[in-house]
Amino acid sequence: MTRDSRWAYLFIAPAVAVFAVFTILPSIATFGISLFDWNWLNMSRSEMVGAQNYLDMIKGATTPSFWSTLATTAVFVISMVAGGTALGLAIAMLLRKSNRISMFGRSAVFLAFVTPQVATSIAWIWMYNDRFGVLNALLQSLNGPRIDWLGDPAFAMPAIVIYSLWHGTGFTMMIFIGGLTSVSKELGEAARVDGANRWQEFWHVTLPELRPFVIFAVVIATINALQAFTQFFVMTSGGPGHSTSTLGLQVYQQAFVSHHAGYAAALAVVLFAITAVMAFAQQRFSRRLEQ
Amino acid sequence: MSAFRLVGLTVVAGLVLTACGSGGEDAASTDGKVEITFMHAMSGGAHKPALEAATERFEAASPDITVNLLEQPDYSTLNTKLQSQVAAGDSPTLSQVNPNWTVALADSEVIVPLDERIATSSTYESFYQGIKDDMKLVDGKNWMWPFNKSMYVQYYNTDMVKDAPATWDDLESTLVDVSKDGVVGLSTDVGGATGIAGGSEMVGIIANSNGGSLFDAEGKPTFDDPKVVEALNSFVELQEKGALAVGKNYPGQQALGAEKGAFDLSTVAALEYNLAAIDGKFEMGVAPLPEGTEGASNLISGTNIAMFADTTEAEQDAAWQYLEFLASPEEMAEWASATGYLPISSEATEQPAYQEFVKENAWATDVVAQLDTATRPTPREWTQDSLNIFATAVSNALSGSANAADALAEAQKNATALVK
CATH class of the missing domain: 3.40.190.10 (Periplasmic binding protein-like II)
Known part of the structure; x- marks a missing residue:
């Protein structure tokens, strides 16, 4: 080890220590607990059950079943990844110029991302209120229907997706605005000289140049959507029925409400595995595209 | 914070802090002063000042005891925080508890039954029957002490x-x-x-x-x-x-x-x-x-109070004095008239403070009368x-x-x- 590398390790040691204590150790502990009927109030009362928690998960032994929550999670993830990426990119394209109006627009969109999710979720509950909410008032002023946004199983998930897009799109937009600054202007000009219209320029020049940023945005959106919890907990508590009961919410429900810490840990491990596999697959896909 | 990380952190905090052996230390100092903690969710409206005022009166009457109020914003947070603290070996002395939570706490032996202390209680006998029933679990033991009761x-x-x-x-x-x-x-x-x-x-x-x-x-x-x-x-x-x-x-x-x-x-x-x-x-x-x-x-709605096992005898004695104080007719009348919660004993309804409340809220008498018949399923x-x-x-x-x-x-x- 060289003298320089020793200094390097010393400098990263605090960050590694924090990462180890708050991320790596809890992850290892969670996997260990998933093999137990765990009583965290009194650990001496925990019993080793091996893979039973995982078998219960596969058998769909709980209500709602693992498979039902997985399907609900998949709907949310797909909506957020597709919707969030497209919306973030579209807004970034609109606000790519560095004039005052664009800067104001960027700030306005990004502001939502830095607001606390609990507070804004409660505000959106009011906006979604089917009798007094501003959204239904707007719909009815346009002779639209009155929608029970959070009380109708058909609308509860779309309502949460809309809120989550409002909250998270600012971050995706900033990624793309950063990416757009690195897009070669010369290539765009060359395309226009060759007769490309705006859409063709975007599709054949800008988007391929943005590919690394798109991949990054998709990976981050996937991870965030898989682990989403706050908006589901505050806005619907997984209802009506189990229509918005996601894996993240079930981890909380099983651990803190039903006191099935071992099963919750098994769910958390599976959630971690799904997240890792998806992130890895997206990276592989990205590399293949680059080749 | 994601639920995944919350579970992991709770567990690791539990393992680390338990290993450090923070629990069970005697909070009583050599000069006989005792400090206890009460975790609660009485954070809104008149509840918070009413609880703080009652606690100040208790501390004035019992100068050797200090009660630290650990406020949580709502019952859900209280439940999660309480479980995390117990797992971390850092239980409060007392906490508000929903009877349904108490099943796991009693089964895990992290709270103590109050029967021996209740046998010497000066207030218990005057509690309404519904209140008494709501203090027990299915084993017949009294694991809780009544606090903010409602219907x-x-x-x-x-x-x-x-x-x-x-x-x-x-x-x-x-x-x-x-x-x-x-x-x-x-x-x-x-x-x-x-x-x-x-x-x-x-x-x-x-x-x-x-x-x-x-x-x-x-x-x-x-x-x-x-x-x-x-x-x-x-x-x-x-x-x-x-x-x-x-x-x-x-x-x-x-x-x-x-x-x-x-x-x-x-x-x-x-x-x-x-x-x-x-x-x-x-x-x-x-x-x-x-x-x-x-x-x-x-x-019967509202919560009770549970006493935690991971505390010293001096702390438990001090906590019991605090519980008896809160349930005394005078204090219960003050609490009920300030917050709208129901008095838990007939003696409390006869206190001047509650009589004043009833003058303004005549309906309260009929509701309080239901405390003898109201039920809550004994939690399992x-x-x-x-x-x-x-x-x-x-x-x-x-x-x-x-x-x-x-x-x-x-x-x-x-x-x-x-x-x-």
């Missing part, structure tokens, strides 16, 4: 409804009559998989007052009881007639305050908040719940989850996902699978 009442807009309905049938017809011109008679939150709420509890109360029940004598779910199905069907029919709306975040209070609802069926703890929502726009009536074919029924290991399953069934029926009988049959099947 359901009907709040109504006297401009829309002259007299409070006396029976559930009267209430249903009144709700239909008043539901016009943008008014929906009753708005309620039914809860769901993460917790039961007032609307679902009301279905149980209606069933009970008509001779049905959500649980049998052994605590096994009986959600497919015809009286329960009938009660849920009555809610579905009211909704179809536009007389009942389901929402979140205190929908009954919102609608009543906006003069878009005629009734709010909530506990007495909502009195202060309903008055604030109405803000003098009309006179709010308060009355006991309507009766069914078998008479009145009500559910499966009760909390079963109630959440029941709330999900109510939610399904009212959202049109299933009819009442099918939703309750499914809930019965799922809840029965939890019974051990």
Whole structure:
């Protein structure tokens, strides 16, 4: 080890220590607990059950079943990844110029991302209120229907997706605005000289140049959507029925409400595995595209 | 923070802090002073100043004891934080607890039974019977001490409804009559998989007052009881007639305050908040719940206090003095009159402070009288989850996902699978 590398390790040691204590150790502990009927109030009362928690998960032994929550999670993830990426990119394209109006627009969109999710979720509950909410008032002023946004199983998930897009799109937009600054202007000009219209320029020049940023945005959106919890907990508590009961919410429900810490840990491990596999697959896909 | 990380961190904090051996240290100093902690969720409205004032009076009367109030914003956070602290070997001396949480705490031997201390109590004998029953778990031991007790009442807009309905049938017809011109008679939150709420509890109360029940004598779910199905069907029919709306975040209070609802069926703890929502726009009536074919029924709500095992004898002695102080007739009368919660003993109702409250709130006497008959299902290991399953069934029926009988049959099947 060289003298320089020793200094390097010393400098990263605090960050590694924090990462180890708050991320790596809890992850290892969670996997260990998933093999137990765990009583965290009194650990001496925990019993080793091996893979039973995982078998219960596969058998769909709980209500709602693992498979039902997985399907609900998949709907949310797909909506957020597709919707969030497209919306973030579209807004970034609109606000790519560095004039005052664009800067104001960027700030306005990004502001939502830095607001606390609990507070804004409660505000959106009011906006979604089917009798007094501003959204239904707007719909009815346009002779639209009155929608029970959070009380109708058909609308509860779309309502949460809309809120989550409002909250998270600012971050995706900033990624793309950063990416757009690195897009070669010369290539765009060359395309226009060759007769490309705006859409063709975007599709054949800008988007391929943005590919690394798109991949990054998709990976981050996937991870965030898989682990989403706050908006589901505050806005619907997984209802009506189990229509918005996601894996993240079930981890909380099983651990803190039903006191099935071992099963919750098994769910958390599976959630971690799904997240890792998806992130890895997206990276592989990205590399293949680059080749 | 994601739920995944929360679980992991709770566990690691538990392992690390337990290894450090922080629990069980004697907080009593050599000069005989003792410091205890009380974790609570009395953070809103008049609750917080009332609890702080009572604690200051206790500390003035017991100068060797200091009570540190550990405030949490709501019951859900309190439950999560409490479990995390216990897992971390850092239990408070006392905490507010919902009886359903107490099953796991007692089973894990992290709280202590209070029977020996209750045998010497100067206040226990005067507690109402419903309060005494609510202190016990199924093993017959007293694991809790009563604190902020409440029961359901009907709040109504006297401009829309002259007299409070006396029976559930009267209430249903009144709700239909008043539901016009943008008014929906009753708005309620039914809860769901993460917790039961007032609307679902009301279905149980209606069933009970008509001779049905959500649980049998052994605590096994009986959600497919015809009286329960009938009660849920009555809610579905009211909704179809536009007389009942389901929402979140205190929908009954919102609608009543906006003069878009005629009734709010909530506990007495909502009195202060309903008055604030109405803000003098009309006179709010308060009355006991309507009766069914078998008479009145009500559910004891609110929380108790549990004492934690991971504390020294000196701390437990000091904590017991604090509990006895809070339950004393004078203090309970102050607490009840300041917050709207119910006094837990007949002696408290005779105190001047509560007599003053009753002068302004004549309905309180009839509600307090129900404390001798009101019940809460004695919690068992499966009760909390079963109630959440029941709330999900109510939610399904009212959202049109299933009819009442099918939703309750499914809930019965799922809840029965939890019974051990």
